[in-house]
Amino acid sequence: MSRNEYTSIDQFLSQYTGEWGPSDGHWYGLDFSWNGCEYRFHTGVMYESEPLTLPDGRDADFGVYRKLDHPAEGHEYGLIGQYATAAEAVKQCIIDGVTLAEIMVHPDTELLGQD
Numbered sequence: 001m002s003r004n005e006y007t008s009i010d011q012f013l014s015q016y017t018g019e020w021g022p023s024d025g026h027w028y029g030l031d032f033s034w035n036g037c038e039y040r041f042h043t044g045v046m047y048e049s050e051p052l053t054l055p056d057g058r059d060a061d062f063g064v065y066r067k068l069d070h071p072a073e074g075h076e077y078g079l080i081g082q083y084a085t086a087a088e089a090v091k092q093c094i095i096d097g098v099t100l101a102e103i104m105v106h107p108d109t110e111l112l113g114q115d
Helices: 009-013 086-092 100-105
Strands: 029-034 037-043 062-072 075-083 110-114
Touching: 009 086, 009 100, 029 100, 062 086, 075 086, 086 100
Parallel strands: none
Antiparallel strands: 029 037, 029 110, 037 062, 062 075
């Protein structure tokens, strides 16, 4: 993949919302670059064995991570935030003063890979 293919936040969210299954066009995660840093939008948790529970009692089904300059303890990414839904993640996650929703459709965002 090169540069950003998303032209609307709904286009991005459609790949992370609904019934889950690779045949349904859903992805597990997305690596992207913004303002010279690498990030990962990830379904579930990356470094925990159990799903995490948010303060309101819901499971954290999505996490946003930043790639670390100096990985520690086998962790390549550091957690920015965890969210119950993809829609909440794009609204509530702020990176460099910009919402994840704006970042995901910005033409300067580079999509590095999906899995």
